[in-house]
Amino acid sequence: xxxxxxxxxxxxxxxxxxxxxxxxxxxxxxxxxxxxxxxxxxxxxxxxxxxxxxxxxxxxxxxxxxxxxxxxxxxxxxxxxxxxxxxxxxxxxxxxxxxxxxxxxxxxxxxxxxxxxxxxxxxxxxxxxxxxxxxxxxxxxxxxxxxxxxxxxxxxxxxxxxxxxxxxxxxxxxxxxxxxxxxxxxxxxxxxxxxxxxxxxxxxxxxxxxxx
Amino acid sequence: xxxxxxxxxxxxxxxxxxxxxxxxxxxxxxxxxxxxxxxxxxxxxxxxxxxxxxxxxxxxxxxxxxxxxxxxxxxxxxxxxxxxxxxxxxxxxxxxxxxxxxxxxxxxxxxxxxxxxxxxxxxxxxxxxxxxxxxxxxxxxxxxxxxxxxxxxxxxxxxxxxxxxxxxxxxxxxxxxxxxxxxxxxxxxxxxxxxxxxxxxxxxxxxxxxxxxxxxxxxxxxxxxxxxxxxxxxxxxxxxxxxxxxxxxxxxxxxxxxxxxxxxxxxxxxxxxxxxxxxxxxxxxxxxxxxxxxxxxxxxxxxxxxxxxxxxxxxxxxxxxxxxxxxxxxxxxxxxxxxxxxxxxxxxxxxxxxxxxxxxxxxxxxxxxxxxxxxxxxxxxxxxxxxxxxxxxxxxxxxxxxxxxxxxxxxxxxxxxxxxxxxxxxxxxxxxxxxxxxxxxxxxxxxxxxxxxxxxxxxxxxxxxxxxxxxxxxxxxxxxxxxxxxxxxxxxxxxxxxxxxxxxxxxxxxxxxxxxxxxxxxxxxxxxxxxxxxxxxxxxxxxxxxxxxxxxxxxxxxxxxxxxxxxxxxxxxxxxxxxxxxxxxxxxxxxxxxxxxxxxxxxxxxxxxxxxxxxxxxxxxxxxxxxxxxxxxxxxxxxxxxxxxxxxxxxxxx
Numbered sequence: 013x014x015x016x017x018x019x020x021x022x023x024x025x026x027x028x029x030x031x032x033x034x035x036x037x038x039x040x041x042x043x044x045x046x047x048x049x050x051x052x053x054x055x056x057x058x059x060x061x062x063x064x065x066x067x068x069x070x071x072x073x074x075x076x077x078x079x080x081x082x083x084x085x086x087x088x089x090x091x092x093x094x095x096x097x098x099x100x101x102x103x104x105x106x107x108x109x110x111x112x113x114x115x116x117x118x119x120x121x122x123x124x125x126x127x128x129x130x131x132x133x134x135x136x137x138x139x140x141x142x143x144x145x146x147x148x149x150x151x152x153x154x155x156x157x158x159x160x161x162x163x164x165x166x167x168x169x170x171x172x173x174x175x176x177x178x179x180x181x182x183x184x185x186x187x188x189x190x191x192x193x194x195x196x197x198x199x200x201x202x203x204x205x206x207x208x209x210x211x212x213x214x215x216x217x218x219x220x221x222x223x224x
Numbered sequence: 225x226x227x228x229x230x231x232x233x234x235x236x237x238x239x240x241x242x243x244x245x246x247x248x249x250x251x252x253x254x255x256x257x258x259x260x261x262x263x264x265x266x267x268x269x270x271x272x273x274x275x276x277x278x279x280x281x282x283x284x285x286x287x288x289x290x291x292x293x294x295x296x297x298x299x300x301x302x303x304x305x306x307x308x309x310x311x312x313x314x315x316x317x318x319x320x321x322x323x324x325x326x327x328x329x330x331x332x333x334x335x336x337x338x339x340x341x342x343x344x345x346x347x348x349x350x351x352x353x354x355x356x357x358x359x360x361x362x363x364x365x366x367x368x369x370x371x372x373x374x375x376x377x378x379x380x381x382x383x384x385x386x387x388x389x390x391x392x393x394x395x396x397x398x399x400x401x402x403x404x405x406x407x408x409x410x411x412x413x414x415x416x417x418x419x420x421x422x423x424x425x426x427x428x429x430x431x432x433x434x435x436x437x438x439x440x441x442x443x444x445x446x447x448x449x450x451x452x453x454x455x456x457x458x459x460x461x462x463x464x465x466x467x468x469x470x471x472x473x474x475x476x477x478x479x480x481x482x483x484x485x486x487x488x489x490x491x492x493x494x495x496x497x498x499x500x501x502x503x504x505x506x507x508x509x510x511x512x513x514x515x516x517x518x519x520x521x522x523x524x525x526x527x528x529x530x531x532x533x534x535x536x537x538x539x540x541x542x543x544x545x546x547x548x549x550x551x552x553x554x555x556x557x558x559x560x561x562x563x564x565x566x567x568x569x570x571x572x573x574x575x576x577x578x579x580x581x582x583x584x585x586x587x588x589x590x591x592x593x594x595x596x597x598x599x600x601x602x603x604x605x606x607x608x609x610x611x612x613x614x615x616x617x618x619x620x621x622x623x624x625x626x627x628x629x630x631x632x633x634x635x636x637x638x639x640x641x642x643x644x645x646x647x648x649x650x651x652x653x654x655x656x657x658x659x660x661x662x663x664x665x666x667x668x669x670x671x672x673x674x675x676x677x678x679x680x681x682x683x684x685x686x687x688x689x690x691x692x693x694x695x696x697x698x699x700x701x702x703x704x705x706x707x708x709x710x711x712x713x714x715x716x717x718x719x720x721x722x723x724x725x726x727x728x729x730x731x732x733x734x735x736x737x738x739x740x741x742x743x744x745x746x747x748x749x750x751x752x753x754x755x756x757x758x759x760x761x762x763x764x765x766x767x768x769x770x771x772x773x774x775x776x777x778x779x780x781x782x783x784x785x786x787x788x789x790x791x792x793x794x795x796x797x798x799x800x801x802x803x804x805x806x807x808x809x810x811x812x813x814x815x816x817x818x819x820x821x822x823x824x825x826x827x828x829x830x831x832x833x834x835x836x837x838x839x840x841x842x843x844x845x846x847x848x849x850x851x852x853x854x855x856x857x858x859x860x861x862x863x864x865x866x867x868x869x870x871x872x873x874x875x876x877x878x
Contacts, residue, residue: 013847013860019865022869047824050846131817135821
């Protein structure tokens with residue numbers, strides 16, 4: 013199995029289950045056991061996941077990727093010890109960030125719902141042509157990535173959260189904005205878009221938005 | 225043991241003390257108690273040393289007597305002994321995938337100081353293995369028929385030696401050569417250093433051998449356009465360009481005399497000329513001449529067919545067409561040679577701007593009897609050069625040219641002096657160098673001999689300071705540089721390095737291989753498999769993975785041949801990967817995201833069913849596609865989401 017097998021779902025599942033930190037470890041870059049160089053895929057996945065975590069208010073430092081060879085036991089121990097120290101300093105997931113446990117679970121759930129879409133976007137739009145750590149760093153922290161994330165993922169994440177929220181009960185737009193921590197104007201736009209697509213409807217009698 | 229939670233699986237947990245390696249820190253009594261309490265396993269069997277003959281016997285007896293069908297071994301790393309126990313299990317009709325190891329030695333006993341912590345960690349690791357084992361399924365060992373024929377790309381000395389070695393076993397060998405005949409770079413020189421063995425004399429019988437070998441087929445003037453498949457089953461598409469001369473041509477050269485068009489001869493570094501119909505050298509294989517369509521007057525303005533009228537064999541055929549051939553082979557050898565380093569970025573060295581400044585390659589070509597001038601520097605100029613300067617590392621170890629040391633050009637540089645001395649016995653030779661690199665005692669001896677003969681070796685600490693100048697009034701070439709008095713000589717020779725051949729990039733793309741930072745093919749392993757590539761079944765010999773001399777190229781060629789012959793035996797099937805991935809056809813939406821994710825090109829799209837399909841003969845089980853699949857419809861055998869999740873949860877809740 014290659015570190016390219018590490019699914020975005022695995023990482024988010026761990027956080028959903030309340031893990032305080034996730035460390036992905038792959039072979040040394042450019043020293044592939046196959047010819048896959050899937051550790052670069054894992055690195056791309058981690059970069060994207062860090063952005064997703066940041067968006068929902070989780071400290072991205074809770075996720076890390078390291079590369080080492082199977083014979084580097086001392087390095088592995090060092091990395092593990094340092095990582096657990098860092099995570100301990102960050103405190104328990106959610107509490108360290110000051111997010112309510114329920115809200116966090118809800119937000120993670122909304123992100124997980126979007127995984128298939130994120131994978132498509134990643135494969136189609138977020139490929140780095142040159143396989144080097146520097147180039148990946150440059151791309152995933154660059155303005156092009158900011159734009160792609162804003163244009164292709166943020167809206168979908170917001171809508172995913174709205175849908176999940178409305179699944180529990182119909183809500184007025186003001187309340188949705190409050191729960192999600194977004195401004196009401198943005199929420200209105202998303203609700204309008206979603207109602208045009210037939211995903212939600214406005215219930216006149218309840219003065220609330222509900223799922224169709 | 226208390227009531228089993230294992231469903232229809234009868235599970236045994238073997239606990240190996242590894243003498244005392246594990247048991248001196250992990251509490252085996254506690255593990256046994258804990259395992260009994262959990263009730264996931266039916267039996268917990270403790271062994272002192274499970275991999276010893278007694279231990280294996282014990283293992284075998286337990287699984288046979290107790291009729292188990294799920295085995296967990298808490299012992300050392302699976303890298304060490306998983307296969308050992310899988311093999312015993314298989315002998316007892318238990319599928320290999322039912323044997324799972326929990327590494328409580330390297331990952332636990334050896335790295336944990338506290339006894340309690342070690343025991344708790346061992347429990348976690350064992351629990352992970354147990355939980356995952358409940359989800360494992362029987363996996364089939366699969367074999368496949370394999371081709372034992374070999375395809376060689378590049379017919380230089382490395383490719384030829386590989387072919388000659390393998391053909392002796394009766395296998396078919398194909399040599400695909402880009403040039404019009406085989407022979408390669410060794411044919412461009414007169415002598416091979418350091419032994420100064422006559423190179424055309426060495427090559428002539430070898431080339432005849434290839435020509436007469438019924439098992440070797442040479443496809444010259446040809447290039448690879450596509451490669452599909454994998455070790456044992458490659459399918460290679462080759463484009464053979466038309467020669468416009470039939471095979472019955474014996475290269476009698478009658479046509480050369482009448483052909484009215486001449487052009488610079490690339491084979492001789494553009495130093496001499498050749499006709500529009502030409503061969504590279506006498507005794508070439510294949511023997512037949514070739515017409516250069518770009519300059520031949522029959523093709524350019526239809527004004528000439530003189531060669532047709534003089535040819536005694538009626539071999540000229542202007543209607544020949546390009547031919548595409550598909551060849552099945554079990555393995556592929558890349559022996560595409562090298563390209564001499566160029567000096568375009570080094571105007572201060574005067575190459576091509578000052579007369580009598582040559583590269584070592586050009587000098588060798590000029591001084592070779594096969595060469596453009598029949599072995600003289602200048603056929604029309606009888607002036608005998610009295611002195612020569614040979615500059616080492618020209619265009620090398622410099623970001624403007626080759627940034628690395630090719631390691632064989634120092635011997636080339638020494639050889640240049642030796643060759644000049646043969647033709648002009650009174651010549652005074654200066655070698656200007658910084659590092660001196662010789663790769664074996666004979667090469668070093670060769671250098672010492674040159675020195676003893678009177679060659680002056682001048683050390684220059686900064687070769688980038690070297691300037692080669694000649695004003696119209698100067699009779700001689702002036703060479704100046706840091707740390708030595710300028711010298712004036714009649715000729716200057718630049719020892720340039722070895723660059724990757726031009727087609728490496730294209731070949732790497734076709735074969736999905738990586739090039740190293742210098743542009744050579746990256747070897748499978750820098751110590752154990754220097755002639756293997758990153759793709760199983762594709763090998764490299766000669767200058768494909770680094771600059772080597774002819775002797776090393778031959779050694780590599782024979783190493784490659786040996787590896788191929790030991791791994792692909794006619795009539796024997798090859799084992800395929802067991803842990804492959806497969807697609808749930810019902811769930812697949814046909815988004816094709818997995819296709820670019822697969823580095824082995826094993827996934828294709830079925831347009832009729834509108835789904836992706838994995839060719840499990842090509843799949844190597846890396847699982848990258850499984851992670852890339854948006855709909856979760858790809859399953860990695862032995863590493864399914866459920867198995868991985870079960871293992872993680874087993875660790876967390878051990």
